[in-house]
Amino acid sequence: MRLKTSGYMCAVILLTTALAACSGNRDDDSEAAAPPAREGSAQFDGDDSNQSRIWDLFRRTDNEVNTSVNKYLWNASLEVLGFLPVQSVDPFTGVIVTGYGVPPGGGRAYRATVLIDDPALDARSLNLSLQTSGGRAVSKATARAVEDAILSRAREMRISDRRF
Numbered sequence: 001m002r003l004k005t006s007g008y009m010c011a012v013i014l015l016t017t018a019l020a021a022c023s024g025n026r027d028d029d030s031e032a033a034a035p036p037a038r039e040g041s042a043q044f045d046g047d048d049s050n051q052s053r054i055w056d057l058f059r060r061t062d063n064e065v066n067t068s069v070n071k072y073l074w075n076a077s078l079e080v081l082g083f084l085p086v087q088s089v090d091p092f093t094g095v096i097v098t099g100y101g102v103p104p105g106g107g108r109a110y111r112a113t114v115l116i117d118d119p120a121l122d123a124r125s126l127n128l129s130l131q132t133s134g135g136r137a138v139s140k141a142t143a144r145a146v147e148d149a150i151l152s153r154a155r156e157m158r159i160s161d162r163r164f
Contacts, residue, residue, distance in 0.1 A: 068119040070120060072161075080150045084099065085099040085101055086099075094114075095114070108132060112146075128147050
């Protein structure tokens with residue numbers, strides 16, 4: 001029983017030491033009693049800028065880019081390329097990566113990578129890369145036909161949404 005209690009005491013001491021190490025260094029006890037000043041308040045002196053807090057993880061910085069993806073292009077890409085197995089999707093960056101698949105009525109396997117990098121329903125927002133099973137890029141005419149099919153379907157989806 002004594003060994004068990006000393007093990008708990010060691011754990012408590014280690015936990016307390018770890019928590020104390022996480023706290024900031026305060027030179028003055030009067031500062032510890034005062035609540036921390038906010039950046040927008042008059043008491044903020046700017047000396048605390050090199051210290052980070054846990055809430056800094058959730059604060060948006062100027063370096064972050066808010067990329068929004070056009071929902072019609074996104075859904076049309078998934079629908080037109082529906083015969084290809086989806087390997088990964090990231091709706092926040094607009095990337096769709098598929099595996100190899102054979103189109104209906106076709107004999108050659110293809111794979112696609114789609115990047116939608118603009119919220120506008122525009123051809124410049126859609127970037128498509130098609131490859132054959134040998135790893136070579138398809139002809140420009142084939143890639144253009146698939147891009148046109150995606151853009152046409154996206155426009156149809158937008159028109160049908162306006163009706164409601």
